[in-house]
Amino acid sequence: MTPLHRRKVVRTLLARREGLLVVAGLGSPAWDCTDAGDHPLTFPLWGAMGLASMIGLGLALAQPKRRVLVVTGDGEMLMGLGSLATIGAQRPENLAIVVLDNERYGETGMQRTHTGYGVDLASAAKACGFAEARVVRRNAELEPMRSGVHRARGPLFFQVKVGAEVLPLALPPRDGSVLRHRFRETLLGKNVAGQ
Amino acid sequence: MSRKANSPSARALDWPGELHRALRTHRVGQVSYVPDAGHKRLIELCHGDGEMAVVPLTTEEEGIGLAAGAWLGGKRAALLMQSSGVGNCVNAFTLACNCGFPLLMLVTMRGEWGEFNPWQVPMGQATPEILRLSGLRSLRLERAEDAYATAAAAAKLAFEGYASVALLISQRLIGTKAFGEKP
Numbered sequence: 419m420t421p422l423h424r425r426k427v428v429r430t431l432l433a434r435r436e437g438l439l440v441v442a443g444l445g446s447p448a449w450d451c452t453d454a455g456d457h458p459l460t461f462p463l464w465g466a467m468g469l470a471s472m473i474g475l476g477l478a479l480a481q482p483k484r485r486v487l488v489v490t491g492d493g494e495m496l497m498g499l500g501s502l503a504t505i506g507a508q509r510p511e512n513l514a515i516v517v518l519d520n521e522r523y524g525e526t527g528m529q530r531t532h533t534g535y536g537v538d539l540a541s542a543a544k545a546c547g548f549a550e551a552r553v554v555r556r557n558a559e560l561e562p563m564r565s566g567v568h569r570a571r572g573p574l575f576f577q578v579k580v581g582a583e584v585l586p587l588a589l590p591p592r593d594g595s596v597l598r599h600r601f602r603e604t605l606l607g608k609n610v611a612g613q
Numbered sequence: 614m615s616r617k618a619n620s621p622s623a624r625a626l627d628w629p630g631e632l633h634r635a636l637r638t639h640r641v642g643q644v645s646y647v648p649d650a651g652h653k654r655l656i657e658l659c660h661g662d663g664e665m666a667v668v669p670l671t672t673e674e675e676g677i678g679l680a681a682g683a684w685l686g687g688k689r690a691a692l693l694m695q696s697s698g699v700g701n702c703v704n705a706f707t708l709a710c711n712c713g714f715p716l717l718m719l720v721t722m723r724g725e726w727g728e729f730n731p732w733q734v735p736m737g738q739a740t741p742e743i744l745r746l747s748g749l750r751s752l753r754l755e756r757a758e759d760a761y762a763t764a765a766a767a768a769k770l771a772f773e774g775y776a777s778v779a780l781l782i783s784q785r786l787i788g789t790k791a792f793g794e795k796p
Contacts (some may be wrong), residue, residue, distance in 0.1 A: 439685075441682070461685060465704075466704065466708035467704070468674070469677065469678030469681075469705060469708060470678070471678075472676075472677075472679045472682065473679070473681050473682035473685070474682060475668070475678075475679055476643065476678065476679040476681060476683040476684075476685070476688075476690065477685050477686045478686075479643060479666045479682075479686075479688070480642070480682065480685070480686025480688035481686040481687070498678075500670075500672055501671070501675050501678075503671050504669070504671055507668075507669060594708075594711040594712030594713065595712060595713045597712065598685065598714060601685050602684075602685060602687070605686070606687045610687060
């Protein structure tokens, strides 16, 4: 079976956003989200490895009427594995996590991650109480996954097996203050964001 | 409640209650924590507060991410931990400081006043310097009667001064634990 292409996965996920709030984990997932189109309601990380899912949780609890999507990598998710338990204890219905799992640390020389040694993140998420947690391997599963992100009762966890490839960089803004402010201004309006 | 129990002087002695009152005044809507015996009552008060989403963490740095997400969504968050947890947060501080997210941490100190556990001493002693080197502002709470004013000042510095702030609650105030004592 041909492995899924990570940029195609993300383009499918973000094709029609419908007000989706997105947190992108550092490294390739942030570049993938930028490749799909830089957006003020995407918060891409340039550091703070292991925290993407927790930022998603804080956002999901603060904005219960909006859908929140965390797009991150297997290495980033492994560093914050405990956050699956923290999210499982809260069970926010509006939160989805998509892990683009190439079984590699893509930014540091393609070293194998734990998922490359057989660690099953989706089962970990399921055991932590996620409403739905599964491994995605086929193109035909992408559109149902996108639909789930927008409508299914969460928390949701998709471990998407993607090919290990080195792709052209697609860099989002690097200034954290800009990223923070544009997100708040777009979501909350000028008056609130400035306060 | 009797008039005496509700008087300012009696209230001041209930410093965890005063911390809770300061969090409410400053509209803190999310409270996360890794428990500490010194935070026992404040954690209970937050769990009993219908206007606070309370999030137990597996490790303290999760709370830095949570607070950032809360702010992106228009909510204010506070993070409770003991001083040993500050070491777990060091790289996560870059998220708050680099992006200008407000951060309010209430840290109960260990390893500084009559500590019985030597394993708490290195991190407790290093805590103020680690916070300073990581770009956080620290305020000290030494006396129960200052609890509300100090916590309110910390909250204001965080949410209106857009700063990363740690309120360090002295071990002398909390009381020193000994082996076999119930927290």
